[in-house]
Amino acid sequence: MIAVRPGPPLTGTVTVDGSKNAAMPLLAAAAALGRPVRLGNIPANTDVQIMLTLLQQAGWHIAQPVGEQTTAVILPTENRTTHLDLSQAARIRASYYLVPALLARHGEARLPWPGGCRIGARGMDLHFKVYEAFGDGSAQGGSGYRVEASTPRTGTVSLVLPFRSRGATVAAVLRAVTTGRPLRLGEPNLSPEVLSVLDALRSAGWETRASAHLLVLSPPPVGQEGAVVWQVPGDKVEAGTLACAIAATGGTARVGGVHGKDVTPLVTALRHLGIPASAEADALAVHAEDARPTNRALRAIASLSPGGLDADFEPPLMALALGLPGTHLFADAINPGRHGNLLPQLARLGAEIEEISPTGCRLTGPQRLTGAGVEATDIRTGSALMVAGLTARGVTTVGGLEQLRRGHADLPGKLRALGADICEVTP
The missing domain is CATH 3.65.10.10 (Enolpyruvate transferase domain)
Structure with a gap:
């Protein structure tokens, strides 16, 4: 004590x-991007360490440069393990940010309900509506939930959030990244944590425009690859x-x-x-x-x-x-x-x-x-x-x-x- x-x-x-609340969606965005990402200023708190562990268990390679304790390089791999043990996701709230990356890599996301601080229900109904807009299916149970990726589709995804949910905004942005589809999101959350994700994606070639009532996201030109460097605010x-x-x-x-x-x-x-x-x-x-x-x-x-x-x-x-x-x-x-x-x-x-x-x-x-x-x-x-x-x-x-x-x-x-x-x- x-x-x-x-x-x-x-x-x-x-x-x-570095900010825990910003590091969590940035780590999930690095996994969703499908390119090597060097992320600096990562805080050493427990929730972030659990998030890094979950990424490794789900098939991403996490490397720490020598002498740089607050930096991690998130690398995509060919690992397509079908039986994932992501039970630690129940210990943190931000585990739901991983769904888009899991859908892109494994075709489905099976996760326990999010945990963390007991400060109110971790409602995810709006998250599921976001995935439905992309054509994904979902099912809920007593101990967790499952989201299944749809067959590949094209065209702009448009939806309006009934309230400015940070989690649902990040879910929509990262699902657009993993599907390569343009996004028009009404009434988005524009907190600094969301804006840091948009800034990061912009450095990776995505076009982003955000106003108080509309967030627009457009994919980068075809063939744009290579590593990117991001920083946790x-x-x-x-x-x-x-x-x-x-x-x-x-x-x-x-x-x-x-x-x-x-x-x-x-x-x-x-x-x-x-x-x-x-x-x-x-x-x-x-x-x-x-x-x-x-x-x-x-x-x-x-x-x-x-x-x-x-x-x-x-x-x-x-x-x-x-x-x-x-x-x-x-x-x-x-x-x-x-x-x-x-x-x-x-x-x-x-x-x-x-x-x-x-x-x-x-x-x-x-x-x-x-x-x-x-x-x-x-x-x-x-x-x-x-x-x-x-x-x-x-x-x-x-x-x-x-x-x-x-x-x-x-x-x-x-x-x-x-x-x-x-x-x-x-x-």
Whole structure:
């Protein structure tokens, strides 16, 4: 477990790892492309390691250049194993990204239902509708699902998503890649993680055009082959969590390695609370020693709309807001089980948070927290609890590190580099 105690304001400079949420679809895109891909800045968290293992088990060759621990080369092979054991896919949510590549290589995808954090149902009905648009068939069972590739077809695939699902958007894009068919996708998800996939495909010759209401994808000229080099963008959620920790302690620090535009909604929220922050080209800077609390209510509403607040920013913002004046509203209908995890753990620290719906809550600050034993029941709950522990009186112990490490290789180490009084202890 992790022990956290309050200390001096966090200061200094730290660099985030590659983004787990971006690495997963990029690895799946590398497999779907059918060409050698050199992918850099891969984070060393548990979920990404499982994804790499699944690719190897499904017949791709994964090579790591000597001395480059964050780089992998994904190579297509002739392996057409018919009896695949992909049971580890049940441990991660992003396993569904592998379906298009499996269809292209094996003609079918048999996978257990996705797992990962318990923050709501892993609905895949929209994924199946995407595959139906390409002519693929699907069947669902109690323990998993099966998608079977259709006979080769031609022509543009057109469909409109009923909501901006990141998973369904990636599924449509990667299925277009594996079939070589043009795609017109209405109401796409245009989060930074999806845009990083589109940028990667563009470097491989695909023509991509994306607006708020339409994503258009066209295949490259026939015969375009050869290796491509991609890079996983910096982890915007890790950067946002560190920023909230810096702000909570009244510190001034710089978080490097993240695209500034990816954290703009988080910066807007901090400024709304009176905390000076700025998004640079490749960094996020926080100057909380100059903070001037505004007493203004923060409305942190998770959104799938372009430019909206990513749901994963909400938990650390909630931990920060507990120490700031004002009555603040939080809502996350995207992950309906998240508040059920987070709020009881914050309550153990003495937080008083009013649940106004299953996915919405309200709190009034500032509140004084007291250290206690809490549990990282999911990745983002764990990171938010560390932010809260930095201001709670006494010692806060955070258990469930296996959850935290699914999304972060070493978030406690980055906080420690900024001066946090934090260490790993044996229960």
